[in-house]
Amino acid sequence: MSSAPSTNDGVFDEFLEDRGHETDIVRWERSYNKKKCPECGGLHDESARECGVCGWTPAA
Numbered sequence: 009m010s011s012a013p014s015t016n017d018g019v020f021d022e023f024l025e026d027r028g029h030e031t032d033i034v035r036w037e038r039s040y041n042k043k044k045c046p047e048c049g050g051l052h053d054e055s056a057r058e059c060g061v062c063g064w065t066p067a068a
């Protein structure tokens with residue numbers, strides 16, 4: 009109640025933004041003409057949206 013709470017909120021927002029810029033989006037790896045799951049290494053067709061083996065999906 010004594011200090012402005014918006015200060016901490018601002019720092020937190022910056023922290024999230026920094027992470028967003030520095031953290032690479034995890035995508036499908038490639039193996040031959042297949043998508044390869046970076047989690048389990050499962051191979052999938054180009055049309056695959058998620059790994060049918062472990063359920064991994066690319067980060068939006």
Ligand SMILES: [Zn+2]
Pocket residue numbers: 045046047048049050059060061062063064
């Ligand atoms: Zn997988």
